Structure formats: structure tokens, C-alpha cells
Amino acid sequence: xxxxxxxxxxxxxxxxxxxxxxxxxxxxxxxxxxxxxxxxxxxxxxxxxxxxxxxxxxxxxxxxxxxxxxxxxxxxxxxxxxxxxxxxxxxxxxxxxxxxxxxxxxxxxxx
Amino acid sequence: xxxxxxxxxxxxxxxxxxxxxxxxxxxxxxxxxxxxxxxxxxxxxxxxxxxxxxxxxxxxxxxxxxxxxxxxxxxxxxxxxxxxxxxxxxxxxxxxxxxxxxxxxxxxxxxx
Numbered sequence: 001x002x003x004x005x006x007x008x009x010x011x012x013x014x015x016x017x018x019x020x021x022x023x024x025x026x027x028x029x030x031x032x033x034x035x036x037x038x039x040x041x042x043x044x045x046x047x048x049x050x051x052x053x054x055x056x057x058x059x060x061x062x063x064x065x066x067x068x069x070x071x072x073x074x075x076x077x078x079x080x081x082x083x084x085x086x087x088x089x090x091x092x093x094x095x096x097x098x099x100x101x102x103x104x105x106x107x108x109x110x111x
Numbered sequence: 112x113x114x115x116x117x118x119x120x121x122x123x124x125x126x127x128x129x130x131x132x133x134x135x136x137x138x139x140x141x142x143x144x145x146x147x148x149x150x151x152x153x154x155x156x157x158x159x160x161x162x163x164x165x166x167x168x169x170x171x172x173x174x175x176x177x178x179x180x181x182x183x184x185x186x187x188x189x190x191x192x193x194x195x196x197x198x199x200x201x202x203x204x205x206x207x208x209x210x211x212x213x214x215x216x217x218x219x220x221x222x223x
Contacts, residue, residue, distance in 0.1 A: 032210045
């Protein structure tokens with residue numbers, strides 16, 4: 001079947017290197033952001049979230065940075081592993097309580 | 112572990128057929144969502160429901176309807192399938208006070 005990763009910007013990363021995935025969001029009133037990971041043939045899986053009153057949040061091997069001034073969100077993956085190969089996309093929540101999703105970035109880990 | 116399940120992983124239907132996509136969640140979530148996902152377009156919201164028997168149109172409701180008779184089950188209906196409805200369909204659940212949505216594995220529907 002056709003992959004969700006087609007037509008997406010692709011980041012190729014050497015195994016063991018750090019990855020940085022970027023997302024520009026549209027609504028300055030958004031107060032909550034999520035990063036999802038979607039592996040081929042699977043549904044999106046929650047990675048990490050951040051509220052607008054924070055500018056950084058760390059998880060296991062992942063860090064999310066929020067720059068509200070330029071409406072930019074990034075996901076940093078430390079020591080990238082083959083299992084990190086997937087499509088990553090951000091989502092923002094604004095006043096209507098719905099999530100608006102970015103189109104995503106394909107990450108390919110080179111062993 | 113939270114769980115959202117979808118009735119089929121792959122489905123092939125003919126143009127004009129009535130299609131039911133079923134979604135069940137075991138998280139006791141009030142809110143449930145149906146999205147379609149197409150290459151280059153990302154996730155687009157079709158319909159959502161914030162309670163039993165309640166439904167709201169999303170961004171692309173045309174050609175679809177939904178049913179929420181029980182809290183745990185949210186069905187997406189294609190009254191008369193068309194080839195432009197070939198897509199990956201994703202269901203999600205969310206608690207009333209929460210923001211994170213939990214997704215099912217998806218149903219890849221092909222309409223021929």
C-alpha cells in the first residue's frame with residue numbers, strides 16, 4: 001500500500017547520531033503541543049508533549065523545544081536507533097479543543 | 112495500556128458499496144475522532160463525537176456519516192463509496208479533560 005511517508009521531507013541520519021525534526025505551527029493561541037511517531041503500517045503513537053508555558057521538556061532520549069516567538073517546535077532524538085525510523089509529526093491544540101496536525105517528516109536511520 | 116482497535120486493517124470495496132469502519136476504545140473516553148490520512152496531506156478530521164449519540168462535523172465530512180450508540184464504539188460510514196475515498200482511516204480517543212489523542216492502528220481502505 002502507499003506509504004504515509006511519501007512526498008514528505010526526509011531526514012537521513014546515521015545510527016548513533018542525534019536527530020532534529022522541526023515543525024512550524026500556525027496558531028499563536030495554541031496552548032498545547034504533541035509530537036507523534038508513526039511507523040509504517042501503524043497508527044500514530046504519542047512521544048512527548050509540551051504546554052505553552054514551557055520552552056523545553058525532556059523525555060527518554062527525546063527533547064522537545066518550543067519557541068513561541070517564531071511559532072516553532074522541534075523534536076530532538078539522542079543517539080538515533082534503527083527503530084526510530086518513522087514519520088514524525090507535530091500537533092497543536094487551540095481553543096476549539098481539536099488538534100491540528102502537521103504533515104510530518106520522514107526519518108530514515110542509516111545503520 | 113490504553114487501547115483503540117479498528118475492525119479491519121485492510122479493506123477493499125467497490126464503488127457504490129456502503130462501507131462501515133468500526134472503532135472501539137477501552138479507555139472510557141468521552142471523545143472519539145475519525146481522520147483520513149493521505150500522502151502529502153497529513154491527517155484530516157472527518158467527524159468527531161464528544162459523547163454518546165453526539166457528533167460534530169470535522170473539516171472534510173462530505174461523503175461520510177458516523178454513529179455513536181455506545182461510549183466505546185464510534186463507527187464511520189461511507190454511504191456510497193467512491194474511488195476518492197481510498198485512504199488510510201484512523202480512529203482516536205481522548206478523555207474529556209485531556210488533550211492527547213490515542214490512535215488505533217488504522218484501516219487502509221481501497222475503493223475500486
